Amino acid sequence: MGRGRYVLQKVGWAIVTVLVVIVFNFFLFRVLPGDPARSGARDPRLTEESVAALQERFGLDKPQFLDLDGGNPFDTQFFAYFGALATGDLGISYAFSDQSVADLLGQALVNTIWLVLPAELIAIFLGILLGLLAAWRRGTKVDVGALGFSLFLWSLPTFFLGIVLLYVGSRWLGLPVAGRVTIGASFTDIWNQIGDVASHLLLPTLTLTLVLVGEYMLIMRSSVVDVLSEDYILTAKAKGLSTFQIIKDHALRNAMLPMVTIIALNLGFAVSGAIQVETVFSWPGLGLLTVQAVDQRDYPVLQGAFLLLAISVVVANLFAELVYGWLDPRIEEA
Amino acid sequence: MRRFRLSPMGIVGVAMILLTVIVAVFAPLIAPYDPYETVRVTIMDIYQPPSALHWLGTDDGGKDVFSALVYGSRVSLIVGFAAAFIALVVGGALGLIAGYYRKLGGAIMRFTDFFLVIPDLALLIVIVAVIGPSLGNIILVIGLLGWTTTARLVRSQTLSVRERGFVRRARAVGASDPHILSHHVFPLVLPLMLANTVLVISLAILSESTLAFIGLGDPLLISWGKMLNLAFTRGAVSAGAWWALLPPGLAIVWVVLGTTLLGTALEELLNPKLIRHHLEKEKPLKVRPASLLPPKPELILEVRGLSVGYESPGGVLTAVEDVGFELRRGEVLGLVGESGCGKTTAVMGALRLLPPSGQVTAGEVLFEGQDLTRLDADSLRDLRWKRLAVVFQGAMNALNPVRRVGDQITEAIRLHEPSVSQGAADDRAKRLLQRVGIGPERINDYPHTLSGGMRQRAMIALALACEPALIIADEPTTALDVMIQAQILELLAELVDEMDMSMIVVTHDLGVVAQTCDRVVVMYGGMVAEQGLAAEVFASPSHPYTQLLLEAFPDMDHPDRPLVAIPGAPPRLNELPPGCRFAPRCPFVFDRCRTEQPPLYWAGESSAASCFLLEAPLQPVGDGDDV
């Protein structure tokens, strides 16, 4: 009963958040100074048809939220936007030769996942391992070294770390510097092609992993130290369990609880990292798309990318909270 | 108040920030060129390597990198400080309100939860892109998006402060909410709020540089992020112009590291966390050579001359000094004393279960003939729980909250008796639970579903798992209701009889000792004041402390008898009196008591007390005599 309710609550909250994000996204692009829908329509790069399509799409003559001066109260920009969203229509890009925003985003999302997922997983694994080690050996050289390393990584702007790795990798190691595949290359077989993509992924993934691992390590360390100073660890010690048994059977699961929360809360941080890494390495994901959209004042793409990023984080966050509920038996009562 | 002393980490942070501030303020004096001046450049000036003329070479526009670097510090610092200030004011105010007014607070926190899931850089980019990247806009947006962390921290602090006794007391006095907020809550929350603000500065500086790198910096200003953006997008990598890339990047690292170090140091200073834990390596025992006295077979436990010290910033504090006692098989011993008398430290020291800052400095602990202080770790582990189990305070967190009660019992059984199958261990766990008064069906329950009394029962069942020869119960009834306390005491007494165990009860309650123990050790100020058979000590106490303590303790058979107060307070570890520990409060004190520690003197058939009043004609208790 309790757990079902917990899941229901979390899912409900995620849905509410997504709705708020959608509404927020609508107003962000309309009420802030510099109204993109209007300025976009004056963009000299657009063909006349595009301008017409745009104006019709945004319904710029319509009221923004609710039509209270007679007529259909729901025939407004807001509900038009909602209706279009419901059918997956995110509009048409200004800059990418009239491609549909949804198509652009779909391809970019896949690329971003290829970058973020492995980096996230490696960082979580390494962070937990190093954090555990540092906490267990608290106060020793291992601990001090690990702490200093993570503080340094934390202070390193992601894009700068990317630039440094790119510089080193491209000039001295001969790794590719940009994009997803070597442009113009012809591959003899599938393995060749995979190898090429992997060599493109290597540096961006490394950058993102390094940026994430520092923080995960710090959190895991303090979480394990907290758990290891709890009374039940003393009970376990008094029972005669070995250090390894205590860590494995009594400390790990408890220490993972705050860790899961932090990982969930940090997904936004991972997105920030992805934006920067993709920019540096020209990796054609959502981050690069966002930055390009900013450069070219391509508001439909920007709006869509932001919506997709926000929803991804909400969904990932929900997933983490469900994991938490599964790990912590006390949830049943909450 | 504690003295405000910053750790070396914090001092380094302050120095790094100060240096940056000096550079920013005196930029025109330090920089050899004015980077805002328009100069004519030729292709030859672009990306020139470092030289005497240009210490850090030239950039894509042929300008001096070093000068730009110096001026760039201004933008970083202005954005960092200004945005953090906005975050501090907005987040601090909302956090205080959200923490103090619960209902409103819930709504505010829902709002911040929402910001928590939105990827902040994406939001920053979108807003700045829409409203335009001027310095003012950048500061405003970073500040307004940075308030959430401050608000969360301030709220959780406020929540804990508002539940504290002095706030409840102020409310009962009739103080208004604004008075409580301004006089009690705000002053206590402020320091941590400021420490957090230092961390927000580092985040703001990072955000600004990232925005500038992406191309959303103020177009009129030179900043480190923008230097990187221009160099990176204009071929510095392919030109091999590391001097245009490395300095601005390292400058960002410098400031961010400085603020992070300071912020972390401040937070540690204001909110010192318990950073020692139970699995830290045991310090090598500093023990005297073993005495040549053989263990006595009738004793299950014999503690000789045990001393325990705690590390503290001011040096090692002696918590237990020269404590000795004996326990016969089947007997119950009460270790009794007021808070801080060292009773728990003494037993935990004997069992080598001290917190990591504690250390046994002298003594022997003979358990069934083996000296626990000298036993190697593996042999000690084999002994634990199988022969020697502990009932910790169940009201505390002695049971692992994420493991089932039964599971924690069977774990001990299977560890020490590997031949027992899981099924048999489960059966035994069920029997044990039933014996202590918990339904066997609760074997799969988690500790949080049990009440305080039930948790204590479960803890007892756990201690019995391997049928130990000796059980140590540390304040087994503290924090329990009187009736539950009676139930637990009754249960322990029955079990000791039934299972032919010995037991040590550590308690502050003389009544508990009188009702359950055969033998008593009264401790005061880390030393044994008096010990002996309970019947004798209670009937004719010899130490003035024991006498007065008994008179301070209520007796329901004489409800009218006024209680006696012992003037003064028990000594603190850092200011132990040089002579007898009780001398400052003793009504019979004389000069010698203040300078010399009294040894134990025989005081009766079985009892001995450490008081000079017993000196003549009684002889001091020599080593090796029965006590």
Next chain:
Amino acid sequence: MSERTPVLEVEDIAVQFATSRSMFDGVRRRPVRVVRAVDGVSFTVAPGEVLAVVGESGCGKTTTANLILGLIPPTSGRVVVAGDDLAMLDKDAMRAKRRRLQMIFQDPYESLNPRMKVGDIVAEPLRVHKVPTDRADERHRVERALVQAGLSPPDVYWDRHPHQLSGGQRQRVVIAAALALEPQVLIADEPVSMLDVSIRAEILNLLARLASEQGIAVLMITHDLSTVAAYSHRVAVMYLGRVVEIGPTTEVLTSPRHPYTEALLSVVPVPDPARRTRPIVLVGETPDPSRIAPGCRFHPRCPRAFDQCPIVDPPLETVGTDHLAACLLNSR
């Protein structure tokens, strides 16, 4: 003592809380569970009298204190302080009344703001109620309160911070802060349970002296019958939101007329191995005020319950001079 006009009258007060309901409970039409924290409590305290209110956790003793202080409104019944019904007072009058009703809390280590000096802590209630006319008057009042609380000479303590004081001294500062407002009623919630045995008596003596010398009515709330025995004139035993027995302390302790009082008395350990007692240990958990049994609320745990107990809810009846108990055994 009790012939004097009582300064505090509690008349049949009750307070009920609904257990917190979430949106989902509403959707599922789950019934609201009502916690009857205090369920019809009456007593009076005269000036100079010490009344001990005794019971286990959840018996409603702390809620009773909060009701008397006006921190929560009663669902029914009334609290009369020096002739005024608290519910009838407007905001200003209530503020003025608050001055006369002061409270002492359990934990002296928590009750003092660590950042404030003793002088400011004791002066704070005066400042809140805008009592002192000038700084000299304030200083005078604070010093008088410190001396009354046994902290003399007051200059020694004035500039100290709480962490420089022992537990007993801290509790004296709390008492001084309450005394500064010259209260008529002092509610002491477990005033000594956090203190070491050797210093409890001094605090209890102080409270008893304040009652006898200054005519303050003291309500001492505790779970520990033994500690307050020698320091209270009357004792009220509470069980699940009701007073089950009330009377002169000596009489209640030596000849209790309610099985619960009897059991409570029997489980107090006697500090003498020669007199090992056979305590009447009640089975079961600490009672839960959201599940109150029909009839006599004590009957499920009562060792002497008989067939009428689950049916009849016994009222408080006189069983001796000033001595009342709510048990059917007394009328059998």
